[in-house]
Amino acid sequence: MEYPVGFDVAGATKTRYASDYTLQGISGRTVTYTVVKPVSAGGTLYGWYLHTDGIVNPAAAGTYSLKVSTSIDMTQVLVPVTIKAPGGGVTAASMTVSSLLSGTTTSHELRFIATSGLPAGATISVLYPPGFNVASATKTEFTSYYTLQGTSGQTITYNVVKPVSPGGTVYGWYLQTDGIVNPAAAGTYSVKVSTSSDPPQLSVPVTVTAAGAAVKSASVTASSPVTGATASYQLRLIATSGLPAGATISVQYPVEFNIAGATKTRYANKYSLQEISGQTIRYTVLDPVNAGGTLNASYLYTDGIVNPARPGAYTVKVSTSNDPVQVPVQVSITEPPRHAVALAFAGTGGGDVNGDMSCSKGSSCPPVAFVENTIVTLIPTNYSDSVFGGWSSECTVVDNNCQLTMDGPKNVAATFIHADKIRILAKPYSSLLAAFAESTSGLIRARAIEFVETVKITRPAAFKGGFDAEFSSSSGSYTVLKGKLTIGAGGTLRVQGLVIR
Structure with missing residues (x-):
């Protein structure tokens, strides 16, 4: 087996299967083995190990050609051998920080894959860039696996207590420190990780955010x-x-x-x-x-x-x-939802509506919008010759006023009725003459207004004047007759509140 330039084969001193192959000698970069047991013609050399130790790989990474031949067949067969650059043993490193805020004191957690493994006694070094304060990093979480060796400058070094198998993923490998103070300035920093068996440093980015990003x-x-x-x-x-x-x-x-x-x-x-x-x-x-x-x-x-x-x-x-x-x-x-109240007037009389909105009969009454779910109160006031007749069904009537809960648009009608001039009981009359003609039906009550007519009383009659439009009060008021009042045969009159001019 002829090794190319770059390999040092001087330390190749043995073969693994000595009962099958023995080391004959080393000449230059060629290692020669003697076959102890014959191999059948046409057979597959399955599991044929030419095992040497002490061969030093080239310093430069690359793919090299190893030449293999036998004493029976001197034609050399090329076998490729790929040599990797040092540092390939630490891959896929990540750093998790308990707080990424600038200027805060945090603990850091490191994980990585060590493809070449780590023997017991190896060390792991974590180099923090300027800006981090690592002086207070005093412990590691899993002391049965890794112990803190020391802090030197910006580097924290850990000792490996238990070996890590070659090619294994260092899953959940926590190198946890506390008391590391993040830089004052936000930014992405490069933390460099290496091991004693893999000295080239692998950069791990750590992003520190400005205070407030938490x-x-x-x-x-x-x-x-x-x-x-x-x-x-x-x-x-x-x-x-x-x-x-x-x-x-x-x-x-x-x-x-x-x-x-x-x-x-x-x-x-x-x-x-x-x-x-x-x-x-x-x-x-x-x-x-x-x-x-x-x-x-x-x-x-x-x-x-x-x-x-x-x-x-x-x-x-x-x-x-x-x-x-x-x-x-x-x-x-936002403005709350609003609903409109549309006010209308009905009846022969006149009056005003006041309260949360105002309008008079005979005037234009534009709708008025009110905040949703508020209570709107409308107050009626009749003119002197009218009485208030009531509200439409939208209203809840309280003390003759209309109350509306604004859960939607409302259409309201206020009715005013032209007041009666004269009444006997509840029956209205438009003139004194007509009322005295039926005087035996009861007391004639007249409003405090003026009548222009001539009246002759021919039957017993009782009269009281000066009433308001509702016929509820006559205190201090008078009915005025501008004309002539005579009492004829059969007529009598008991009178109160009447002025004749």
Whole structure:
């Protein structure tokens, strides 16, 4: 077997199967073996091992041709041998950091594949770039497998206690340190990993983010996001660095919000309301949140916050005690839905409607919109010659007023009736003469208005004047007769509240 230039075969001193092949000698780069047991003609040389030790591979990586021949067949057969560059034993390294925030103190976890294996007593070196402070790295998690040898400058060295098989994946191989301080500046840094049996360094990227990136995203949702409403607010956020017990979460509302009534949190076993200071509500974290976890359905629930009076997009700012940079969250406050009230008038009389909207009979009454679910009150006022006749069925009548719950558009009619001039009991009369003609039916009541006519009474009659339009009161008022009143044969008159001119 002739080895090419670059191989050193001087140390080849034995063959594995000495009962089948013996080492005859070494001449230059050729190793010669003697066949002890014959091989049958046409047979397959299966499992024929020409095994040597002490051959030194070339310094340069590449594919080399090994030439093989026998004393019976001197024609050389070329056999390719591929030599890899040193360093191929450490591949696919990754570094996981408990907190990627700049300037924070963290623990680091290293995993890699060691294709060439690692014997007991080997060392693993992790070189951190300038910017990291590794002076406080004092331990490794799995001391039965790896022990901390020491820290020198920016390099942390570990001793391998138990060997790692060649070609094996170092799965779950944790070189865990604590007390490493991340750089103050955000960026991607290159950590270099090597072993004593594989000295070329393999670079592992570690990205350090600016303080504030631990809160990746946040959302604030209002139970009623409309102007002027008193609402409860729900906060959710993703904190990639986690939150320890005792950490605080701060939610700063703009000055247009009134947060004085925010008095509780929904999940009191997870977050407690710490204080309200100015426009900021602070919560204390009771149960720690794992690093990298999503705070899904993490409700920081407050009640009694009064929304701004004007619609628009407002910015609520969220931060934590271990992530002080505020993350802006947009909250949109809109005008609440509105429904229109259309007012109409009915009847022969006249009057006004006032209250939450105003209009007079005979005037144009455009619809008026009101906020959804509010209570609208309409108040009727009749003219002096009219009485109020009632409301349409949309109304809930309270003390003669119309109340509307604005759960949709409303069409309302107010009825005003022209008041009777004269009544006997409930029967109306348009003149005194007509009423006195039926005076035996009862007391003649007349409104405090003027009548122009001539009246002759020929039967017993009782008269009371000065009534208002509803015939409910006659105090201090008079009915005026501008004309002549005579009492004829058979007629009598008992009278009150009548002036004759």
